Amino acid sequence: MIAMRLPDHKTKIVATIGPATSSRNMIKKLIENGVSVVRLNFSHGSFEEHAKVIEKVRDISQKLDRRVAILADLPGLKIRVGEIKGGYVELKRGEKVVLTTRDVVGDETTIPVEYKDFPRLVSKGDVIYLSDGYIVLRVEEVRGQDVEAVVVSGGKLFSRKGINIPKAYLPVEAVTPRDMEIIKFAIEQGVDAIGLSFVGSVYDVLKVKSFLEKNDAEDVFVISKIERPDAVRNFDEILKASDGIMIARGDLGVEMPIERLPILQKELIRKANTEGKPVITATQMLVSMTAEKVPTRAEVTDVANAILDGTDAVMLSEETAIGKFPIDAVKMMAKIAKVTEEYRESFGMSRLRELVEDGTRGTIKEAIARSIIDALCTLNIKYILTPTRTGRTARLISRFKPKQWIFGFSTNERVCNNLMFSYGVYAFCLEEGFDERDIIRLIKGLGLVESDDIVLMTEGKPIEKTMGTNSIKIFQIA
Ligand SMILES: Nc1ncnc2c1ncn2[C@@H]1O[C@H](COP(=O)(O)OP(=O)(O)O)[C@@H](O)[C@H]1O
Ligand SMILES: C=C(OP(=O)(O)O)C(=O)O
Numbered sequence: 001m002i003a004m005r006l007p008d009h010k011t012k013i014v015a016t017i018g019p020a021t022s023s024r025n026m027i028k029k030l031i032e033n034g035v036s037v038v039r040l041n042f043s044h045g046s047f048e049e050h051a052k053v054i055e056k057v058r059d060i061s062q063k064l065d066r067r068v069a070i071l072a073d074l075p076g077l078k079i080r081v082g083e084i085k086g087g088y089v090e091l092k093r094g095e096k097v098v099l100t101t102r103d104v105v106g107d108e109t110t111i112p113v114e115y116k117d118f119p120r121l122v123s124k125g126d127v128i129y130l131s132d133g134y135i136v137l138r139v140e141e142v143r144g145q146d147v148e149a150v151v152v153s154g155g156k157l158f159s160r161k162g163i164n165i166p167k168a169y170l171p172v173e174a175v176t177p178r179d180m181e182i183i184k185f186a187i188e189q190g191v192d193a194i195g196l197s198f199v200g201s202v203y204d205v206l207k208v209k210s211f212l213e214k215n216d217a218e219d220v221f222v223i224s225k226i227e228r229p230d231a232v233r234n235f236d237e238i239l240k241a242s243d244g245i246m247i248a249r250g251d252l253g254v255e256m257p258i259e260r261l262p263i264l265q266k267e268l269i270r271k272a273n274t275e276g277k278p279v280i281t282a283t284q285m286l287v288s289m290t291a292e293k294v295p296t297r298a299e300v301t302d303v304a305n306a307i308l309d310g311t312d313a314v315m316l317s318e319e320t321a322i323g324k325f326p327i328d329a330v331k332m333m334a335k336i337a338k339v340t341e342e343y344r345e346s347f348g349m350s351r352l353r354e355l356v357e358d359g360t361r362g363t364i365k366e367a368i369a370r371s372i373i374d375a376l377c378t379l380n381i382k383y384i385l386t387p388t389r390t391g392r393t394a395r396l397i398s399r400f401k402p403k404q405w406i407f408g409f410s411t412n413e414r415v416c417n418n419l420m421f422s423y424g425v426y427a428f429c430l431e432e433g434f435d436e437r438d439i440i441r442l443i444k445g446l447g448l449v450e451s452d453d454i455v456l457m458t459e460g461k462p463i464e465k466t467m468g469t470n471s472i473k474i475f476q477i478a
């Protein structure tokens with residue numbers, strides 16, 4: 001019998017699908033090389049294109065017997081440039097350029113902007129950032145639908161790239177009517193998670209949560225993207241209301257002083273870990289691999305440091321969406337993760353005390369999680385088995401980043417898929433009414449355990465008022 005092969009790394013890899021990876025063959029390769037979450041960026045592509053990708057991902061994941069979650073990332077209230085003739089223009093320092101809300105195709109002198117109120121957001125002297133701050137303009141004059149600007153820092157500007165005006169106050173809710181349409185479509189398509197762009201307050205999250213509930217889709221994850229100062233300010237509330245968070249460093253690095261990113265990343269990851277909610281570190285992780293086969297030293301170190309910070313997942317954007325080496329980028333992340341995780345073990349346990357102390361101290365689940373870590377330190381345990389209705393128990397154990405895989409067992413396919421966001425968790429779907437014997441039969445059948453292996457299982461025995469996980473069992477496989 002060929003045993004099921006789990007990845008060599010426990011950090012989850014999120015890959016954005018785009019023209020470079022939307023074929024069946026590329027999707028297959030992404031998954032085979034360690035991608036657990038597929039991200040569809042609804043700022044680009046049509047519903048039809050995304051639907052096709054969703055269908056392919058589901059089919060391939062089933063054929064490969066590899067669980068994959070699908071994340072639909074919403075556009076939010078981001079202002080973008082429109083279509084540019086030939087796909088891009090080269091903007092040169094010192095030259096003048098007009099940003100306009102008129103319906104034109106872009107060229108060297110005129111760039112269309114897809115937001116009719118744009119000219120009202122800026123005035124003479126304001127700085128405008130394009131393409132995550134890669135290109136910088138300064139406003140010279142606003143005239144009707146046109147904003148005349150001078151290029152302060154030039155570069156290639158591609159169609160549909162983002163515009164940031166950090167100074168401008170956008171008097172609109174983060175979740176736009178267009179976002180709501182996309183959420184509806186995403187639910188119909190059975191996606192597992194929604195990425196909420198430009199969340200500003202907990203109300204943005206609650207709005208989407210209540211919409212999901214009304215549409216019988218309350219198990220769809222809401223991942224709040226932290227990419228503006230308001231989200232940082234209101235982070236604690238946003239985190240509590242969300243199922244997970246993404247540190248969206250692309251916009252965040254323009255909307256806030258870029259030098260604050262590293263410390264902010266550490267703080268947000270720590271808080272998400274404490275809450276037991278998955279956190280994705282995103283953007284530019286291996287960005288030079290969009291064009292080159294080898295990443296920079298700084299990029300490799302960035303991926304490793306995010307893992308050491310405690311991120312559950314690392315994300316690839318243009319690297320896999322439009323890059324020349326998408327599979328190499330995934331392989332590179334998997335290698336960095338494997339090596340870095342091996343090192344972490346030696347100090348991972350010191351984080352434990354800290355987490356337990358500032359975490360959900362005093363709950364039964366917490367005491368159980370603590371006992372599990374104690375057992376892991378003293379026994380040669382092969383796997384942690386956690387039957388789970390909501391996935392919560394598996395996520396609470398995942399916080400401690402044990403060296404063993406945590407297997408989640410649930411009857412809900414979407415709960416299983418959403419466990420693929422959490423570090424070191426792999427999930428299996430079982431029939432309603434499954435018991436301990438079904439779990440053992442399943443992992444034996446997959447060749448994951450042999451006789452005499454020691455496993456640890458969490459249990460939720462209904463005793464008095466204590467619901468949910470309330471005991472652990474450690475035993476040897478017969
Ligand atoms: N579905 C898609 N179709 C075409 N291009 C895409 C798609 N998804 C992503 N891309 C390309 O990859 C780039 C980086 O991806 P991402 O960071 O998700 O986008 P952005 O920063 O534009 O929101 C995008 O700017 C776009 O050029
Ligand atoms: C992930 C991000 O969002 P998007 O790519 O949708 O702009 C980001 O800004 O880093």
Ligand SMILES: [K+]
Pocket residue numbers: 041042043073074075076197
């Ligand atoms: K987006």
Ligand SMILES: [Mg+2]
Pocket residue numbers: 197227248250251
């Ligand atoms: Mg963004």
